[in-house]
Amino acid sequence: MKEVFSVSAIGSLELKNRFVRSATWEGMADEAGRPRPQYLETMIALARGGVGLIITGHAFVSPEGQATPWQLAIDRDDCREGLQEITAAVHAAGGKIVVQLAHAGFFAAAGITGRDRLVVSPQESQDPSPQKEIDKQGLQELLGAYAAAAGRARKAGFDGVQVHMAHGYLLSQFLSPAFNRRRDGYGGDIHNRSRIHREICGAIRDTVGKDYPLLIKLNAQDFIENGLTVPEAAAAARLMVDAGVDAVELSGGTIISGRLSPSRTKINAPEKEAYFREEARWLRENVQVPLLLVGGNRSYEVAAGLLAEGAADYISLSRPLIREADLIRRWEEGDRRPAACVSDNLCFAPAFEGRGIYCVTAERKAARSGKIVREEP
Ligand SMILES: Cc1cc2nc3c(=O)[nH]c(=O)nc-3n(C[C@H](O)[C@H](O)[C@H](O)COP(=O)(O)O)c2cc1C
Secondary structure, three states: OOOOOOOEEEOOEEEOOOEEEOOOOOOOEOOOOOEOHHHHHHHHHHHHOOOOEEEEEEEEOOHHHOOOOOOEEOOOHHHHHHHHHHHHHHHHOOOOEEEEEEOOHHHOOHHHHOOOEEEOOOOOOOOOOOEEEOOHHHHHHHHHHHHHHHHHHHHOOOOOEEEEEOEOOHHHHHHOOOOOOOOOOOOOOHHHHOHHHHHHHHHHHHHHOOOOOEEEEEEOOOOOOOOOOHHHHHHHHHHHHHOOOOEEEEEOOEOOOHHHOOOOOOOOOHHHOOOOHHHHHHHHOOOOOOEEEOOOOOOHHHHHHHHHOOOOOEEEEOHHHHHOOOHHHHHHOOOOOOOOOOOOOOOHHHHHOOOOOOOHHHHHHHHHOOOOOOOOO
8 A cells, every 4th residue: 555655666766755736837037038037936845745746837938838827947058057046946955856848839838938839730720820840850959858858857856757658748649639630640540649759758858868767748638529538548558669669657638628628616515536547547557657637636545545446656636736735745744634725726827927827716705805925036
């Protein structure tokens, strides 16, 4: 049986407990993608708050791949200093941290990047910004971008990297028939649709070596018409583990999946928690590496139950740690009340305004009771 608060490992990465902060776009970088002081404070609070592993919000590996404003960058060597500040701060606070490597593809913010959107296959779009179908040279450039980003991550002191293959962004688009209609070796069956992912994992391994922790975040299913399905996701996961992946974080949904998006609302009862638990059971039978499960984890009992029954090896959380950075320490110290997060997704809005994510609901509640909880950065 897995002890919730005992030491375990993902490859060479030793972790003090089984709780992970799932990648969460912070919106706390500057215009050049370097962390602002608020970013560092947030990471320190998470590390002190007891979570075993922090995964940063998505960091773009190449300039046209930026998804959101004030997003962390890892696309150039001059990002190194800022990235090093993050790892140094987290390590000094006793934490471990992995950086999430990402490219938004079709969903890139062309208004910010000023570049064409890279697409797997041309898409109908309300957005008039130009699309560029990825050609042979583009595929090579992508491999180079991910490998170089992983190399920067290692040099900057990250404890590993996670490649973002979920939620409808570029590598999720390759996996999904809704986005991928290619006729070359990168389209067609799931073996072909997961080819670029395996090549990226190989290129990363060539750069950082075989012992550097390499995680992926993968959709169990897309919940869109013609999207990735569970059996295909399981097949893709198996292929990627064969390509050298150390752990799979299971998620689901895309940014266009409506109420079945990755961050579902109204998680207000234990049976609504861990909303990919069934898919996790499926995946479990297919992959032998550690499985991280994200999506609606809110109570200690449900989390501990999933670990005990072997449905997952690690429990990942995003929104609950925005509201309570110290949730895991609270649980460890014996206060086992569920996370206070009400899953209303109001945390996104301030980040789009340049103020970084925070729990708007907690702030409103505190304001009603006359407390000032936060000063503008
Ligand atoms: C503000 C916010 C930003 C997010 N940014 C990312 C991201 O950068 N990368 C990613 O893989 N998922 C991202 N997610 C999704 C979460 O990691 C997670 O999969 C989802 O919210 C479900 O988990 P939860 O119920 O614990 O919040 C984000 C979610 C939120 C609320």
